[in-house]
Amino acid sequence: MLRFSGAGVSHTGLVRDHNEDSAFVGPYVALVADGVGGAAAGEVASATTAYVAAATAMARFGDDAADVVRDLVQRARDCLVAGAAADPRRAGMATTLTSVVCDGERVVLGHVGDSRAYLLRDGGLRRLSSDHTYVQALLDDGRLAPEAARHHPWRNVVLRSLQGAPDEATAHEPDVTALDLRPGDRLLLCSDGLTDLVDDHRIAEVLGLRDPHAAAAVLTQAALEAGGTDNVTCVVLDLTQGPRVVGDGRLLGAVRDISLVVDPGLVRVPAARQSCDGARTAVR
Template identity: 70%
Template sequence: MLRFSGAGVSDVGRVREHNEDSAFVAPYVALVADGVGGAAAGEVASATTAYVVSATALTRFGERLEPLVVDAVAAARASLVHGVRMDESREGMATTLSVVLCDGARVVLGHVGDSRVYLLRDGGLRQVSRDHTYVQQMQDTGQLTAQEAASHPWRNVVLRSLDGDPGSDPHDIDVVELDVREGDRLLLCSDGLTDLVEDARIAEVLRLEDPHSAAAVLTQSALVAGGRDNVTCVVLDVIEGPLVVGDGRLLGAVQEAANIVDPAAVHLPDAADPAPRSPV
């Protein structure tokens, strides 16, 4: 059976006062969520989304992956809407989300925003998520080249995200099956990495044998390049092995229970638990 073996690192960076990134790493689910910069309570949006999505995925292991992703994201959005109703100062809070789920045979990606997912296979790197940004839209319509987009002043303008607006489409997320096999390596990361570190350097570091070392060196590369944003990197090896039971690891803002909006309201595990636990 396929599963993930990996690790992650999340760092506040050299400029920001607190970390608005959240991440989760477990054998059958991993994700990165980045609270949208400049919006209210970005850390609450990312932490709530990371917790709700990971808990939903773990408690429903074995179900068909595509509707599971849609349901998990809808539950997260409902929690964000509830969070704004509880505290109007949170109005405008939003987050990106990149989540990968594995059922032992297939891997499915759920993605919204400008965090990214890359696949390293046989030493070659390619991006398997699509940025939901203004400059990506301009690239798609031929108005910008990739080189121009990399330095465009609006490159961080996100067109789609998870937010607490009750009028938002709860299913506005890309859900795609990934072509992965044993020996592949996945990288999930926030734009605190990709805004500062070129793909060639990312590929070079991902060739390190140990996933934790790769995640740590990638994070350090972003810090050396200026670290002007929070940076989170999750590195996953796709491996074959028996079904396992194990707790996941929470990273970043989701480690603080106070950042999670009323998880009991959506029948989630106790927010004080160190991490959602796989029922497998």
């Protein structure tokens, strides 16, 4: 049976005064969520999404991984919409989400926004996700050279994210991709606080470290040494094979403050309350 073995690190950085990144690391689900900069209550959006998404995946272990990914995205968005409706100060909150779910036989990637997923295999690094940003759209259309993308003034303009606005029906649609992986592969999930400052060559070099926690810590430190201009979160996972393990996982970043997770008791939206209640029960 396939599963993840790994670790993660989340750091506020050297410029921001609080952490809007959230992450979860577990044996069958892992994710990174980055509250979209400039939006209200980014830390609430990322914490709620990480909490609900992780709980949904754990509660549905053994179900088709692609179905689980779609479900966790919808349930997270239900809670964001409900949370924004309950508190006007949360209007406009949004978050990225990059998650991997393993059903014991295969791994499926769910991705929306500009956090990233990478694969390291035999020393070679390959990006598994595509940024949902204005600059990536320019690159895809051939209107921008790759060497110009890193310093483009609009490189952080996100076109798709999980949002609390009920009328944004298509803005949250994730890319759902079945990954062709094998035991021994290493995955990296990270926020743009890493990739804006650390190039792929350095990322590949550090991912070669034997210990996943050491790799996550050194990658985070590399971002801090490069300026630490944003929150930075790195989750490093090794795909392993063996008997099923029992365990929930570890919360990182903003989601460690459970008060940031939308309280279902304050929200009168039945579907969203059911999703959030399930999350709270499953994680605890």
